[in-house]
Amino acid sequence: MMRPIFLVCLFLLHMGLNAQKYTDVGVGFSRLNASAWNETIRTYNDSRFWQENKLPELKNAFNYRIGYSGVAGKGLFLSPSVQYSKFTSQTPADKINLHWVELELACDIFPLEFGMDSVHYRLRPFLRLGYAGSMLLTRVTLADGAAGIDGEPYVPYNWPYIFHAALGLRYQPGSVLGFFLLFDARFAPNAKINDFRTALLGSTYLNSSDQNNVRMLGIQSGITFRIKN
Amino acid sequence: MYYVAPWFLEACAKAEADDVSGIDGTVCIIGAGAAGIYAAAYLMNRGVDVLILEAASRTGGRICSQDSFADFPVELGAEEIHGRRSLLYDLALTFAQADILPEPGENYYWINNVLRDDYYFKHSEVLQGGGQTLLQIAESLAAYEGPDISLQEYLQNFPIDPALTEIANALIANEYGTQLDRISMHALREAEQRYASGIDGYFLKNRSMWSLFESAFPEAIAKVKLNEPVSDIRINDSGLVVKTIYDAEYLAQKVLITVPISILQQSFISFNPPLPQAKQDAIAAIKMDVGSKFILRFSAPFWEENTGSILGGLRIPEYWVSSAGKTSTTNLLTAFVMGDRAAYFQGMADAQIQAELLDELGSLFPTQNPSELCTGILVQRWADEPFIRGAYSYPSPGSTGMREILSEAVGDRMYFAGEACNVNGHIATVHGAMESAYLACKSMMK
Numbered sequence: 001m002m003r004p005i006f007l008v009c010l011f012l013l014h015m016g017l018n019a020q021k022y023t024d025v026g027v028g029f030s031r032l033n034a035s036a037w038n039e040t041i042r043t044y045n046d047s048r049f050w051q052e053n054k055l056p057e058l059k060n061a062f063n064y065r066i067g068y069s070g071v072a073g074k075g076l077f078l079s080p081s082v083q084y085s086k087f088t089s090q091t092p093a094d095k096i097n098l099h100w101v102e103l104e105l106a107c108d109i110f111p112l113e114f115g116m117d118s119v120h121y122r123l124r125p126f127l128r129l130g131y132a133g134s135m136l137l138t139r140v141t142l143a144d145g146a147a148g149i150d151g152e153p154y155v156p157y158n159w160p161y162i163f164h165a166a167l168g169l170r171y172q173p174g175s176v177l178g179f180f181l182l183f184d185a186r187f188a189p190n191a192k193i194n195d196f197r198t199a200l201l202g203s204t205y206l207n208s209s210d211q212n213n214v215r216m217l218g219i220q221s222g223i224t225f226r227i228k229n
Numbered sequence: 230m231y232y233v234a235p236w237f238l239e240a241c242a243k244a245e246a247d248d249v250s251g252i253d254g255t256v257c258i259i260g261a262g263a264a265g266i267y268a269a270a271y272l273m274n275r276g277v278d279v280l281i282l283e284a285a286s287r288t289g290g291r292i293c294s295q296d297s298f299a300d301f302p303v304e305l306g307a308e309e310i311h312g313r314r315s316l317l318y319d320l321a322l323t324f325a326q327a328d329i330l331p332e333p334g335e336n337y338y339w340i341n342n343v344l345r346d347d348y349y350f351k352h353s354e355v356l357q358g359g360g361q362t363l364l365q366i367a368e369s370l371a372a373y374e375g376p377d378i379s380l381q382e383y384l385q386n387f388p389i390d391p392a393l394t395e396i397a398n399a400l401i402a403n404e405y406g407t408q409l410d411r412i413s414m415h416a417l418r419e420a421e422q423r424y425a426s427g428i429d430g431y432f433l434k435n436r437s438m439w440s441l442f443e444s445a446f447p448e449a450i451a452k453v454k455l456n457e458p459v460s461d462i463r464i465n466d467s468g469l470v471v472k473t474i475y476d477a478e479y480l481a482q483k484v485l486i487t488v489p490i491s492i493l494q495q496s497f498i499s500f501n502p503p504l505p506q507a508k509q510d511a512i513a514a515i516k517m518d519v520g521s522k523f524i525l526r527f528s529a530p531f532w533e534e535n536t537g538s539i540l541g542g543l544r545i546p547e548y549w550v551s552s553a554g555k556t557s558t559t560n561l562l563t564a565f566v567m568g569d570r571a572a573y574f575q576g577m578a579d580a581q582i583q584a585e586l587l588d589e590l591g592s593l594f595p596t597q598n599p600s601e602l603c604t605g606i607l608v609q610r611w612a613d614e615p616f617i618r619g620a621y622s623y624p625s626p627g628s629t630g631m632r633e634i635l636s637e638a639v640g641d642r643m644y645f646a647g648e649a650c651n652v653n654g655h656i657a658t659v660h661g662a663m664e665s666a667y668l669a670c671k672s673m674m675k
Contacts, residue, residue, distance in 0.1 A: 047667045048319050049274050050445050142313075149314065149427065202314025202426035203664060205653040 020071035024081075024180060026222025030061045032087055036212030037196060041089060041096070044200050053091035058098060061085040065220065075113035079106040079128065085216075096200070098193075099137040102162060106130030123171050128182070130164035136191065140199040154199045160191035160214070170224065178224035188214040250275040251674050254482025257282065257471050259498075261453040262290020263307075263442065263659045264487040264646040267316070268666035270446035275674070280479055281449070282471065284458035284488075284616040288450055291489070291617060292659065294437035298607050299559035302437035303524055303551065305609035307659045308563075312427025315660035316667070317441075324444040325436055332430035333554035334537025341392045344539070344593050350396075359389040363397055370401075371421035373414050377626065380417060381409035392541075399546035406657055407518040407623040408568035416624030423654025434555050438659070458616065462486075463501040464642055483642050485669055487662075490635075490649035491517045491618040504639060511634040514627040515649050519571040520620025523564040523582055524551060524607040525590075530560045531597035544570060544589045562590075567620055571612070579608045621657040622649035632656070636665060644669040 038057040045054045067081030080103075087098040109127045136158045166184030173179075192211040197204050256272055258265045261283035269279045287293070294302035309332070310318050321329050338350045338360075345353070350360035366387060373383070384397055394409070402409045405417070433441070443450060461472040462484060471479045492498065493512045503509075523545075530550075532539070538549040544566070551561040564586055566574070574582055583606040590599040611620050622628075636650035646666040648657055655661030 047316060047664075049271060050320070051323060149425070198314065198425045200314075202312060202318075202660075203653045203655070204425055205423065205664075205668075 021227040022069040022077075022178070022224045023227060024065070024067045024069065024222055024224040026065040026067070026180065026182070026220045028063045028065065028182070028184075028218050028220025028222075030063055030085055030186075030216045030218035032059050032061060033215040034058055034191070034212055036209040037193060040197050040200055040210075047201070053093065055091055055094055055096070056089045058087045058089050058096065061087040061098075061100075061216075063218065063220070065222065069108060069224075072107075074115050075110040077108040077110070077126075079108050079130075080104065081106065083132075093142070095139075095141045097139045099139075100134060101137075102132040102134040104130045104132035104162070104164060106164060106166075108168075122173060123169060126168045126170060128164065128166040128168055128184070130162075130166075132162040132164060132186075134160055134162050134188070136160055136193065138193045138196065138199075140196075142200075149195060149198050154195065156194040156196075158192050158194065160188045162186050162188045172224075172226070176226050178226065180220075180222055180224055182218075182220040184216075184218050184220065186214075186216040186218070188216075250277045252277045252482065254278070254468060255280050255480070256673065257469065257479055257481035257484045258487065259459050259471070259484065260284075260290060260487035260647070261288040261450070261455075262487060262647070262662065263292060263317075264648070264650075264662040264666040265290070265485070266442050266446050266449050266453075267663045268485055268487065268646060268670050269449035269452065271667065271670045272673075273449055273452075279449070279452060280481060281453040282457040282459055282473065282479070283453050283455050285614075286455050288453050288455070289439040289442070290487075291611065291621065292437075292439045292442070293609075294439060295607060296437075298524065298526065298605070299552065299557065299561055301435050301552075301555050301557050301559070302440070303561065303607060304438060305522055305524075305607070306611070307438055308432060308551075310431040310433075311655070311658050311660065313429060313431070315426040315655070315658075316663040317658075317660035318426075318431065320441050320445055321431070321433065324441050325433060328434040328436050330432045330434045330554045332432065332537060334550060335535050337533070337536055337539045338396055339539065339541035339593055340390075340396070342592065346533075356390050356393070357388075359393050360396075362387055362389050363393050363400070366397075367401055370414075370417055371424075373418045375414065377413055377415040377629075379410045379626070380412040380414060383414050384409065395541040395543065395546065399540040399542075403546040403565065403567045405623045406520055406567050406620045407516070407625075408570070411516070411518065411568065411626075412624050413626040413628065415629045416626070419629050420624050420654045420656055423652070425653065426655055426658075426660060432554070435557075459488075459498055461499050461501065462643070464640070469642055483644065483673055485644045485646060485666075485673070487645075487647045487666065489517065489617055489619060489647065490515050490622050492616065495618065497616075500643075507634050508637070508639065511631040514625065514631045515622050515635060516625035516628070517619035517622050517649070518568050519575065519610075519612040520567045521564075521571045521574055521608070521610045521612075523566075523574075523586060523609070525562045525564065525583070525586060525603055526605045526607075527560040527562065527599065527602040528604050529602055531594055531599055531602055532562070539593065542589055542593065544573075544585060546570065548590075571610075571620075575610060575612060579606055582606065582608055623657065636668065638669075638672055644673055 063085035065083040069077040069079040072078045083102045085100040089096040106128045168182040171179045191214045196210045255278045258281045291306040293306045335347050338345050457473045460474045463470040469481045545564040547565045551563045587600045638644045646669040648662040650665040651661035
């Protein structure tokens with residue numbers, strides 16, 4: 001719990017300290033690799049081979065980001081942001097939803113401007129390196145509407161942390177409005193969904209783990225607004 | 230993206246690999262109960278050639294029903310679906326969703342010769358909280374820390390009314406297929422810790438349990454060779470030779486043995502070469518007790534309308550109303566008895582069993598006259614079934630960790646499945662048998 005609070009404080013502190021500021025809003029698409037969770041889904045499908053509708057693996061998500069960038073040095077920005085992603089696996093009867101909220105603090109490096117006094121480019125490549133505290137909420141609803149284990153509600157939440165690296169382009173045609181495009185990779189080591197196997201399979205022994213190293217590749221684009229002082 | 234970071238997306242190809250069986254010969258499955266038929270259907274679904282040998286003249290094993298005693302199929306064996314997170318529940322959802330019946334009615338308890346309702350059991354000042362304590366003990370068995378004593382010895386540590394001991398026997402020991410003094414606390418803890426399929430119970434309204442399998446896996450059931458009791462399994466360089474008591478021989482690449490643990494214990498099947506010593510020790514350690522079901526039919530109900538089960542009888546630990554919740558005009562009461570109390574009824578004539586049960590019911594309902602209302606009895610003694618020889622496996626002393634050994638393959642030719650092989654804590658259940666069959670099939674295909 002301390003991690004998100006710490007990041008929020010940093011964000012607020014940073015907003016007040018910096019002169020050159022941007023806000024941005026983005027929409028993106030991510031591809032997930034979560035082998036242990038998908039192994040559980042594969043086991044579910046495989047052991048219930050008579051079912052016509054197979055649960056798809058958790059793979060794709062649309063995500064939504066709202067962020068802020070403030071200059072921290074020449075060609076160097078600090079960018080706190082909030083991002084929401086939703087991964088879904090669904091048949092007409094069963095549904096798994098993974099809601100993933102990230103609170104990230106990133107450092108944006110504009111290599112062509114690094115150490116320079118002024119900005120000369122409208123098309124500005126940048127490298128983003130970030131670290132996010134996140135909250136992972138999982139919901140499993142199977143065909144009979146049962147969403148619990150042993151009569152207890154199944155509402156697991158976890159706090160995985162995420163490393164983030166991205167290559168981006170920012171296009172600034174005017175003094176206020178801009179656009180950005182971002183190719184990003186995220187890595188959440190040892191992200192866990194408590195009792196995911198139990199919720200889906202009714203067993204912890206039919207496959208290996210609720211925990212895995214989650215990797216995501218994504219693309220995101222959006223608009224930026226420069227905030228004038 | 231693959232070129233840039235292939236390790237990011239490697240999961241995508243893995244699902245396809247699971248569809249390849251890796252088995253190019255025949256798999257012989259011994260036993261056509263839940264584990265055997267599920268395994269056969271699973272393997273056939275992957276294109277594996279299977280041969281299913283069943284010793285009895287019917288499929289189903291310990292799932293068995295009788296159609297003429299009532300206006301619905303009366304279950305003589307497995308009757309309950311334990312929990313909603315299981316292969317069996319999902320099978321019922323697919324093939325009999327409208328017939329899934331949540332466990333109907335409430336429990337009644339026989340305490341100090343008086344039949345009491347659930348409220349009395351939980352809140353009576355006379356019992357000084359004993360009923361609640363007993364339920365808490367039952368819920369906390371997974372957290373037991375202490376020496377490996379029997380459940381009976383463990384219960385003596387609590388200040389509960391002695392009258393509740395019979396109820397503990399009915400709630401826990403009889404349910405596990407035996408009696409209080411035969412359950413090992415360590416083995417019970419192991420089962421309780423691993424159990425994860427849910428605590429709710431379900432029945433099927435107007436169809437039999439085995440009809441689910443007949444609906445789901447007709448091709449597998451059609452392949453069963455009935456009346457083929459296997460007597461000998463021989464491994465040679467080229468594969469396996471499975472021989473029946475009628476000297477028929479079948480060749481196979483692999484064999485999956487799904488017979489009850491009692492059949493292995495009584496050396497009904499001989500193995501050449503002999504099974505590893507660890508496997509033999511595991512077979513000896515996992516016990517199966519005598520168990521029976523007696524179904525009494527009455528012209529009218531004499532029990533309270535909301536009765537589900539009656540717990541704590543001295544002869545029969547648990548009766549339940551089999552006709553409750555069903556679209557039926559028949560009134561059935563099933564007597565469910567395990568261990569020594571079941572052994573007491575072995576060899577007894579049906580009429581005498583009926584008289585004994587009606588005598589006890591007369592004590593439970595002194596203002597009624599069950600004997601006058603009774604119109605028949607159906608007797609199922611599982612220990613008398615020549616290819617079953619008992620009820621189901623229970624958490625016996627020395628069986629902790631043994632189910633893993635029992636379920637292990639012998640080389641890459643011989644595999645074991647069935648409720649006794651279940652390592653998930655789902656012992657003594659149909660879905661536990663199916664899960665063990667699933668794991669055996671996965672192991673076979675590696």
